[in-house]
Amino acid sequence: MEKKDKIRLGLAIGTLGIVYGDIGTSPLYVMKSIVASNGGLNHVSEDYIIGSLSLIFWTLTLLTSIKYVIIALRADNHGEGGIFSLYALVRKRGKWLIIPAMIGGAALLADGVLTPAVTVTSAIEGLEEIPTFEALFTGNTTLIVIIVIVILSCIFFMQRYGTMFIGRIFGPTMLIWFSILGILGIINILGDLSIFRAFSPYYAVELLFSDQNKAGFLILGSVFLATTGAEALYSDLGHVGRKNIYITWPFVKVCLILNYFGQGAWILSLKKIDDPFVNPFFQSMPEPFIMYGVLIATLAAIIASQSLITGAYTLVSEAIALNLLPRLNIRYPSETKGQVYIPAVTGVLWIACVGVVLYFQDSSHMEAAYGLSITVTMLMTTILLFQFLLQKGFSVITTTAILMTFGVLEFAFFISSAAKFMHGGFVAVIIAVVIMALMYIWFTGYYIKSKLVKSVPIKKFIPSLTKLKDDGAYPKFAHNLVYLTSNRNPARVEHAVMASILDKRPKRADVYWFVNVQVVDGPYAAYYTVESFDTDFVVRVQLKLGFRVEQDINVFLHQIAKDLISKGKLAQQKRKYSTATNRTLGDFCFVLVQDELSTEADLTNWQRSIMKMKLFIKRFTTSPESWFGLEYSDVQLENVPLYLSKKKTRKIREVN
Template sequence: MTLRERIKNEMMVIKALGVVYGDIGTSPIYTFAVILLLLDPTKQTIFEILSMILWTLTMLVTVQYAWLATSLSRRGEGGTVVLVQLLLPYLKGARLTALVTALGYVGISLMIGDGVITPAISILSAVEGINLIPGYEETSRMTLLLIAALIAFALFMVQKKGVENVATAFGPIMVVWFFSLGIVGGYFILQNTEVLHALSPLYALSFIQEHPYISFVILADVLLCATGGEALYADMGHLGRLPILKGWLFASLALILCYYGQGAFLLSHPESVKSPFFEMFHVFAPSLYIPLVILAIFATVIASQAMISGIFSVLYQAMTTRIFPHFNVNYTSNELRSQIYVGSVNWFLFICVVLMLFDFQESAKLASAYGLSVSGAMSITGILISMIFLFKKEYFKMSIAIITGLMSIIFFLSSWLKIPHGGYWSLIIASIPLFIILLYTKGQKKLYKALIPVDKDEFLEEYSKRYRYANHVNGTALFFARQANAIPAYIAKTMFQNGIIYDYNIIVIIKTSHEPHGITSHLSPLGEALDLLIIQPGYMEQLDVEKLLIERHINERTIFYGDEEIISDNIFWKMYAMIKELSPSFVSFYNFPHEKLIGVARRAKI
């Protein structure tokens, strides 16, 4: 490995800190304070909380995500869709396939629900640190909310620059942030090394045994220390596995030092229980407190970036696997094809974030609602990876995955207690993409049944007669279809009813493979001057069909596709028709030249 390659690899680790670890890296700002709202900060209690935090990070993030989940990725890709695609080839029963697919749908939706609260709680918790600056103690709540909203607006504005450019700027800031967490936390640990006794899991187990009901209640708050851990897997497509794992070694050490530093600080400053993080930094270096607040604001902006990047990546996977409507996608990197920007999703998230800010108004109230979607997504990940290891006969990993999966489910059940305190917002927001996914997939099946295809053999027989005796249009025409054994009715209508047959005709099928990357294609003859071209891109591929056609020396003159006009008396199918109408057409998604496209109208009643 050359020096330049080594430097590039290490820079990817810094970028990983900027893209992936912002969310989990800012959890120390509010996690300890939220947990202590329900408990007295006695020495024993502090030790027990620290033990629970440490082993939650270890089992849910290090074991479930950093070790198990990332080992199942393909070519550096991760996320719920990846797990479903890995699992589907092993499944034979229709019911089990439907169950796994449904879990995938729910997992994607929960991630979006989580992605709305993450920026709100992260940014607002840092902005609230302004109240501890001398002279700014009386800053109004509305002023803090407006500052948080403006910061969120700036964050969502820069998304179109691309993850790589954002990470280049954010990475060094997060390096400084994690060093600050580790140094200040380590300083207070040295002031009271007794806190290191809490490294033992016995303290956590003792608390659970002595206070089972209270333990179950606070698990939902303890989980806050691990929120953002799912980004390790979801964001792998942006940066790759190795930089993310190296980054976690650094980030996890800094986080543990910070949490245990807060514990040591509270042992000597129990009056700081409402905001141990900011109070700890204020005592450590009063003159540096204002720069710290500014750094914290930057870090929380970066925290939001981790979730936004993951949502873009997962939604793109959903679009390419045809379980989500096509949106206009901008590709922002020449190196990593999965670095994308989806404008409509970006601004939908921003609007939801602002609504969360002004609805809850305080980070403590947001924390009371936060965690339901995260724990739900973690539970689904635990179930899916356990099944994959079972089918792969890796029984040791399967056993560990079952343990971490059960832990995630317990956290998820505890988080249901947050529903009356605002947790319902996560479910409401998650229900929007889930409804769209279900409506779109069911609608696609209904539409396909309504558009009765022509039997392949009948079509070829009629085509042979027509081509032999009819006049031909000069050039090559492409016709898009879904299946090789059934010809869409619009192709028969174009050729036989309208008499439009070109010198050379190609039926094109794009069938997404179970692999994340790589493109294969196969051209086979169907009849005289009629070929079938099957293209199989990976579900994370930025497919350039024009380039592929040029490589095969195909110079198409016209591209035909079915343009459906959907008619229905059912309100849900009317909504599906509206989604289809607003979404870019199938061929537009693959960036064909518009001057070559001809949509053949087809009316379908569903």
């Protein structure tokens, strides 16, 4: 095998571990949920099983294969996928598109809480099916819950060290897992080849209207669990690339379908049933293999959980860059590209996952909550895909047909999942609503400030800055005085910035820098523009960074300063004292102006409430110096009242 072929094979195997953990563990609970929704194995007929399998097959085909693999993967943002990358592509088409982006992102993060709990619990419950451990685990919910919590805690704890070691076994483990799924399916199918009738959509439609289906259309809530990992498939586009997903998805789908059909054939082969609520996934295995099946299922569940956690990190970091979430401390535990670790997210996810396990106790109850949030995400993705296709020049008729097809299908799944609201679905809704509220507060507060805060033209203050620069009566504050500004207009800055330089304690410097960081659509973009106002001491820098680029302002600014000096646009700043020889840059002092809401701010009650909540949340987020990579730089913090637009104040008069 040539080297290129080995690399291609290695990437394909790696893709199995990174992309398909969620959807790959669905066989653990899908058929169990479908059977339980009809009253157990004693109450299912041949037509019911065939119809259910047909629904699973066509759901995987329409939603996963066609919508995500064929259509959504083409909506890549410079190689990145996911709902926030898609929003970044189409946001210029309308400000309202932030709404489906926020709803979908919040629902997807809620799914990240439920997936680890459901998958690990379903795998560990397989211990009840092993004859050796049956007496110990059957009915012993407490012991299963303890084991699940220990496993989940270990998964979350190891995030701080990175996942390079586990990453090496992700792919091979999932290759073994999918191979086992396919082989077990084939073994069971050989006993009843008539199961392949389920390929016909006739049986799917017939089941929805059949009297044998006690759940009616609500059976779709259980069927939908088979495709819950489809959104993660799109989100992981940037990790593995479109080509690797194209190569591996046919293998994954065949193995999944074979296993579902195999479980169905096993159910139809039953003559006498002692326990109508057994899990077909484990019971359809040869008895000596069940112990190994539980072990490999647990490993697959851990991988699925790990993938969802790292996906949550990526989602949160993108939301931060799009001003949808507050800045959080982001760490990079390894040299692996794109791997991040967010301690705050880890802590919240761990507490939420453990809470879900303690509340529901078993996977059957968790399934009621699982699926509802991801149907919402899929609906929101469909809306954004509609805008993307229009932007790409597809006809309104074609895009509307696609919107209606997937919209109606996903809405049906949403309604069937929403019917489980009181049986556990409310947990997913509560989690998603909390995240959505946080996004709304942060995003709205950002725009209230950016639209109403007072700004001034830099050029107007050039004479004052010139006099201050040359005024020896004031001690030099810094060679390079840097202010970070949120104003994107290259000719203006906030009034508070100029007030800090001229009105507080006049700050004399050789060069005044005004730096704005703008997040652009390209995930790894990194470029800048400069305006010097015909001077060699006032520099307005516009940094344009992709939403996946670390905002290390100190490093970028030193590079820019050296570029300007080499071009003769900035005077050399030779240092008399320095540990480095021939140093051409002086010291940099960064002044960070922090907002405080003034009682004089002219705001509506609603705006004031939003701003108060935003500033309150800000207290618990990472510091500005940490976020901008200035931990080891000279940083001055200044608090200024956030007036926005100043209202009239009552005059006070003296009396005798």
